[in-house]
Amino acid sequence: MSPVGGFVCTIGWTVSNSVEAQHTSVSSPTVSGHDADVRRPIADLVSPGRVDLDRRPILVFWESTRACLLACKHCRAEAQATAVPGELTKEESLRFIDSLAAFERPAPILVITGGDALMRPDLAELVTHARDRGVHVALAPSVTPLITDARLDEFRGLGVKVASLSLDGASAATHEGMRGIEGHFAATLDALRQLRSHGFVVQVNTVVTSDNVEELPTVARIVRDSGASIWEVFFLVNVGRGTSMNELGPDENEDVCQFLYDASRYGFTVRTVEGPMFRRVVRWREEERVGPVGALYERLSKGLLEQLGMPTSASRAQTKGTRDGRGIIFVSATGDVYPAGFLPIVLGNVKDDDIVELYREHPLLQQIRAAAFTGKCGRCEYRELCGGSRSRAFASTGDPLAEDPACAYTVSP
Ligand code: SF4
Numbered sequence: 250m251s252p253v254g255g256f257v258c259t260i261g262w263t264v265s266n267s268v269e270a271q272h273t274s275v276s277s278p279t280v281s282g283h284d285a286d287v288r289r290p291i292a293d294l295v296s297p298g299r300v301d302l303d304r305r306p307i308l309v310f311w312e313s314t315r316a317c318l319l320a321c322k323h324c325r326a327e328a329q330a331t332a333v334p335g336e337l338t339k340e341e342s343l344r345f346i347d348s349l350a351a352f353e354r355p356a357p358i359l360v361i362t363g364g365d366a367l368m369r370p371d372l373a374e375l376v377t378h379a380r381d382r383g384v385h386v387a388l389a390p391s392v393t394p395l396i397t398d399a400r401l402d403e404f405r406g407l408g409v410k411v412a413s414l415s416l417d418g419a420s421a422a423t424h425e426g427m428r429g430i431e432g433h434f435a436a437t438l439d440a441l442r443q444l445r446s447h448g449f450v451v452q453v454n455t456v457v458t459s460d461n462v463e464e465l466p467t468v469a470r471i472v473r474d475s476g477a478s479i480w481e482v483f484f485l486v487n488v489g490r491g492t493s494m495n496e497l498g499p500d501e502n503e504d505v506c507q508f509l510y511d512a513s514r515y516g517f518t519v520r521t522v523e524g525p526m527f528r529r530v531v532r533w534r535e536e537e538r539v540g541p542v543g544a545l546y547e548r549l550s551k552g553l554l555e556q557l558g559m560p561t562s563a564s565r566a567q568t569k570g571t572r573d574g575r576g577i578i579f580v581s582a583t584g585d586v587y588p589a590g591f592l593p594i595v596l597g598n599v600k601d602d603d604i605v606e607l608y609r610e611h612p613l614l615q616q617i618r619a620a621a622f623t624g625k626c627g628r629c630e631y632r633e634l635c636g637g638s639r640s641r642a643f644a645s646t647g648d649p650l651a652e653d654p655a656c657a658y659t660v661s662p
Contacts, residue, residue, distance in 0.1 A: 302576045303618055305352040306608060310360045310579045310590055313342070313375075316368040318393045332368070335583040337599070339371045343378050345580065345599045350382040352605055357578075358385045362590075364582065365391035367400065376407045387411040389454075392433060392440045401447040412444050413452035413481070419467030423460065427494075441475040452479035454522075457505060459495040462545070465505070466552030469512045473557060480517055482509060484524030484655060486591045486640045499657035504546035506530040507539075511553055514560035520567035523591060523638040526656045528568040529631045535564075541657075573639040573649075574617040578608055588614060591640035592649060616650060624652025625660040 300307055316332045337345060350356050359379055366372055367390045379386045386409050390396055404412075414437060418424040421434035444451045453472045457465065465482075472480045482505070485496045497505065506527045513519035521527040533540050571577055574588030581587065584599040586607050596614070597607045608614060617639055621627070626637040627650075637653030645654050 306357045306578045307576045309357045312582045313361050313366045314369050315364040315582045317365040346379050348604050349384050356384045360387045362389040367395040380408045389413045392437045412449040415454045418461045419464040445476045451477040453477045454481045456483045466556045470556040480519050483522040486523050503657040504543050507546045508549035510534045513564045513566040516562045518565040525635040528634050531566040531568045572636045574614040622650050626652040629660045
């Protein structure tokens with residue numbers, strides 16, 4: 250089965266572990282004019298606590314095109330230089346946006362990803378249409394020469410408040426090793442400054458693998474120093490080009506989750522994508538239950554203190570109970586609808602199907618929302634809060650309701 254289009258290179262505006270998306274920053278530099286507004290995390294605009302997730306998603310990720318000037322190793326979309334045949338036309342895209350407005354108010358937030366959304370020539374028109382329909386838009390562009398001050402001004406003027414960029418290491422060697430473009434690390438740091446200077450709420454997305462895990466403390470410092478409000482860490486799923494990369498094992502994931510809780514105490518929100526066990530760890534830490542930690546955590550924890558000093562805020566770890574298909578839905582460049590960008594099970598297509606009906610009534614989504622899992626995720630007391638990565642369960646077993654093999658937690662038989 251081929252993977253669904255790609256948004257690892259762009260975002261994970263998930264509202265739970267992530268989409269999971271969202272946060273405020275005490276360390277963000279002041280942005281004149283609309284500071285209070287831009288610091289408000291996107292999740293605050295539509296809190297899961299105020300939304301019936303059986304009725305509508307909070308975030309709709311739309312892979313607006315697979316065209317991208319980059320060719321990142323971990324790209325789920327396996328993006329290419331030009332659009333693929335069958336991508337939604339402007340008219341089809343406008344109708345798709347109209348269909349989002351048919352969800353109950355407030356409408357879901359439309360996260361426009363790619364490929365690279367800036368490769369769509371009609372992007373401004375689509376954003377304008379969404380704004381006019383009451384659909385908030387967040388952008389997840391690739392760092393390329395297409396990010397210009399003029400375009401950022403344009404999108405801020407159209408009401409886009411949130412933008413995300415990917416940073417996959419604390420050095421040019423690591424980041425560019427994953428991106429495949431010389432100079433891309435410095436360009437990404439410049440782009441982060443550029444987004445902040447235009448008043449965007451900035452999210453930094455990082456894919457964690459065995460190749461970059463030791464750099465996470467330094468990435469955390471870059472996140473803080475850049476004024477980003479959100480750090481979203483993606484736990485690799487072997488989909489798309491990501492199959493060539495090295496996933497962490499369950500014990501290492503546990504250590505990274507413990508570290509991320511520590512990192513959430515420096516003024517920016519931390520959330521995870523496809524790493525929902527983070528919510529269990531956050532729950533434990535809130536209960537002052539540390540849990541088992543290994544040598545990796547000890548190194549990361551020490552590195553964090555060296556990079557950032559003592560914590561400066563209460564934890565801003567995001568623990569909203571969204572998951573693939575619960576609060577989140579993904580639409581590919583050609584209009585196929587999936588529970589998430591990393592779960593390649595086609596539910597329908599927006600060209601022919603009503604996305605509201607698909608979201609509310611598709612049996613798989615209903616099972617996911619009911620936490621009707623098998624294996625240890627089905628027995629786990631944290632299945633509502635966490636539920637495991639449905640994408641990883643599917644990638645590992647072919648069953649989207651199976652247990653997540655990346656979790657170290659031992660559940661009684
Ligand atoms: S066993 Fe499954 S539901 Fe429980 S914490 Fe691990 S991943 Fe989450």
